[in-house]
Amino acid sequence: MNEKLNLKESTFISILKSMIRIRFFEENVAEIAKRQEIQCPVHLYIGQEAIASSICADLRNSDYVYSTHRSHGHYLAKGGDVNKIMAEIYCREEGCSRGRGGSMHVIDRNVGFMLSSPIVGGSISIAVGSALAAKMKNKGQVSVAFFGDGATDEGVFYESLNFAIVNKLPMIFVCENNSFSTHLPDFLRQSNTSVSERVKGFNINVDKVDGNNPFEIYKSVGKMIEKARNNEGPSLIECTTYRWLSHVGYWQDLDIGYRKKVDVEQWMNRCPIKFLANELIQNEVITQDEFIKLEEEIKNQINNAVIFAKNSSSPDPIFIMEGLYN
Amino acid sequence: MKKIKYSAAINQAQHLVMDKYESVIQIGVGINTPWYVGQTMNGLLNRYGEERMIDTPVSENATTGIAIGAALSGYRPILTFPRMDFMYYAMDQICNHAASLNYSLGGNSPVPLVIRAIINRKGEQAAQHSQAIHALFMHIPGLKVVMPSNAYDAKGMLIAAVEDNNPVIYIEDRELYEFESEVPEDYYTVSLDKANVELEGNDLTIVSSSYMMHQCRIAVKALAEKKISVDLIDLRSIKPIDSETILNSIRKTGKLLVVDGGWLTGGVAAEIISIVVTQGMQYLKSNPVRITLPDLPAPASFVLENAYYPDNTKIFQSAISLCL
């Protein structure tokens, strides 16, 4: 264990903070959705926090990140403004997309969070475009595409992968394999349910890790980032994980018969936050008290974001056309 | 006759065609779950099994090609897109292949394919989950494009679409699913190229389709109270367009208001007005008026949505100004 922690203690405290921030954020969004304070559909990231947080830990603001319909975790992990994304989920003028996009269309260019696309597979090729730009600019930037296992069912995934490899782009493909594409489990959709195995014939650097274990993810992606920055080409990391809640919304979709309660419970017992917190406390990186204080701080931050969002104004219909052209 | 919901009418039609023709198969993302298709697929999986009800991975481009291939090889597939927004991945197969194959291969390669395309507007879902892109398909030679506005037509036109030997884009607006009308239980068809004069009047012609017909019906009632009588035409098909029915009406009223649920530029309303101006200018007593979405991606905020989507008030007001 100590060997793992030798990596960098402060990094894992940051990762833990990021995970807790995402968890509280999503729990709050679930609450406000339940209370019908928002109409905007929300795809919550609860259960998958370790992935975004560990992947983004060593990324710079100048590195690019692209996301999907399940955007909140990626946005926050990359350092996106928590007030602005909350206000966007409320579809307010002060939101990061001025209330034009909602939960599935978020942006924070200041920290390199480029966009999220709710079209499955829609942002992967665009991320490769940023990797192409990064290579041409030659300033050591990397581009990261987050996507689910469902997105690997779209042809554009393979086309993008191939292009990135052929052109040796500083690109990292992050597949969050939660084994579901809405209601369909992987084995009903895929000839080989392991994405990393499936793409091996492309001659790309791949790794498969436990997506609920920040140590594994961080270590693996660290090498990939280094490769990318050294112009040694793209990599793909497959992170196995599970989403705790329904595909969309705040409930647990046990009623519609595509997954079993025991499976959900088993995965909830493997909570990535509990896991990392325990490791850090047991190894005396932080104390229980410090952990609780940390949680309180982040809770406050999220509560303030909700207040910020609620106090934000609704977009004025007079300016509805604003933003169509630049 | 029994009143049933629009969604139930679609369901009945599918049961009937799958019963009658072994060659009818269904394919698409989420076709076996109400999450995607509401109540329109009820009972089909149980009755016809997974072999004829194929729920697919998200692979719209390939899935569309596969449906075309099956259609060329003796089947009559119904391919469903739970949102029109997801059809862009399939555009190459629809426009480059399904639409033009029969022509470019000399006329003996029919593609008997029905594409059910569902519009899901509103709900703060924004630009990539709210689109009504029927006009794009209207532009493509070789496609037929229909958009029924009531349960009776929904059933009859879906059956007719399955019987047709050409690719038919069959467009449903999810907001229509709960609306009821009288529908016979048995098998019948409604032709794919005739508009329906739903109400007769003398002062103004209103032409619309699909969900916007519903908004027009409300406006027309209010207009009747103002002693304005309307010829209300339900297009039913936007390709081909039944010009004759529209021109006959204009001959009588001399005034035209077109209401369409798509974007302004190059849209259905533009096409209708073009038909009337080029073929019936002499009957027009005033400039035709169109009500459409602005040329703008759908915004998320419901405040902006309310400004974005025209409703019966806007139709009423435009009709009043036209008739003053």
Ligand SMILES: Cc1ncc(C[n+]2csc(CCOP(=O)(O)OP(=O)(O)O)c2C)c(N)n1
């Ligand atoms: C082109 C397209 N087809 C279908 C959908 C509907 N849809 C939304 S999310 C999703 C599943 C995505 O699964 P995955 O990529 O594994 O991401 P996860 O939801 O598991 O995070 C589907 C099919 C869509 N948004 N876009």
